[in-house]
Amino acid sequence: MKRVLITGAAGFLGSHLCDRFIKEGYHVIGMDNLLTGSKDNIEHLFPLENFEFYYHDVTKFVHVPGELDYILHFASPASPIDYLKMPIQTLKVGSLGCHNLLGLAKDKGARFLIASTSEVYGDPEVHPQKEDYWGHVNPIGPRGVYDEAKRFQEAMTMAYHEFHGVETRIVRIFNTYGPRMRLDDGRALPAFMSQALKGDNITVFGDGSQTRSFCYVDDLVDGIYRLLFSDYHLPVNIGNPSEITIREFAEEVVELTGSGSEITYNPLPKDDPKQRRPDISKAKAILDWEPKVDRKEGLKITLEYFKGKLVY
Numbered sequence: 179m180k181r182v183l184i185t186g187a188a189g190f191l192g193s194h195l196c197d198r199f200i201k202e203g204y205h206v207i208g209m210d211n212l213l214t215g216s217k218d219n220i221e222h223l224f225p226l227e228n229f230e231f232y233y234h235d236v237t238k239f240v241h242v243p244g245e246l247d248y249i250l251h252f253a254s255p256a257s258p259i260d261y262l263k264m265p266i267q268t269l270k271v272g273s274l275g276c277h278n279l280l281g282l283a284k285d286k287g288a289r290f291l292i293a294s295t296s297e298v299y300g301d302p303e304v305h306p307q308k309e310d311y312w313g314h315v316n317p318i319g320p321r322g323v324y325d326e327a328k329r330f331q332e333a334m335t336m337a338y339h340e341f342h343g344v345e346t347r348i349v350r351i352f353n354t355y356g357p358r359m360r361l362d363d364g365r366a367l368p369a370f371m372s373q374a375l376k377g378d379n380i381t382v383f384g385d386g387s388q389t390r391s392f393c394y395v396d397d398l399v400d401g402i403y404r405l406l407f408s409d410y411h412l413p414v415n416i417g418n419p420s421e422i423t424i425r426e427f428a429e430e431v432v433e434l435t436g437s438g439s440e441i442t443y444n445p446l447p448k449d450d451p452k453q454r455r456p457d458i459s460k461a462k463a464i465l466d467w468e469p470k471v472d473r474k475e476g477l478k479i480t481l482e483y484f485k486g487k488l489v490y
Contacts, residue, residue, distance in 0.1 A: 272327025352417025386425025
């Protein structure tokens, strides 16, 4: 049985990746320090023989006994509310954590996949965003701790590939949603849904004309899985190119929930991207991948999850 280490295993994306690899017949080692993750996301896996959990901070030395075939590094605060509250931890997990895990991959002869992000493009001057766009990022702005941590991860990963011959993969993840998102993580979808379900006003930052492209989590996980087993080592965008304004998205949530919530507007945070849409030509050509879940279908599933979590 092949063995895979997934960091950030108790988080939103990490827990879904654990599910996918268990389903595919792998022995999964989940690692998390539970800074932003929750054991609730993976408690259903604890009784399984082919699942182990290590409570560990990857910015410290990482040791996993035995053979390892694959390492997926998904440990990091990912929402603005988290990385603005924990800027040093965010920078450390993107630098020291990535370095430790690349060293482990080198030692074990394991293939390494890093979770990068569309935030490496910053507030883009090119639309839609292709992998050969270098980005427009403010390194000392409030979002720089996350953006630059991810850009550093990509550079370190490429260096280990070129200098040490480590097999590496880089996925650039665009906005993703689905069950196991935290209601309090500050991102648009959980914020809008919790406000609508409570009957509160929905808070939109800026005038709502900024755009995002939302990918359902199952589609994202499938793209990541295909990338890991591809022969391609350069960055690949994985996301849904269906673009929508934040105002329209808030209106969709109000309609879906049947809420009487009204939309209110607050100032746009500094360096918040005005546009976000992936060019997925590379994923289509190399991975034979494109998203399958329609946004309205995915939102219905996500809404049912949030209904079960919300304390009214």
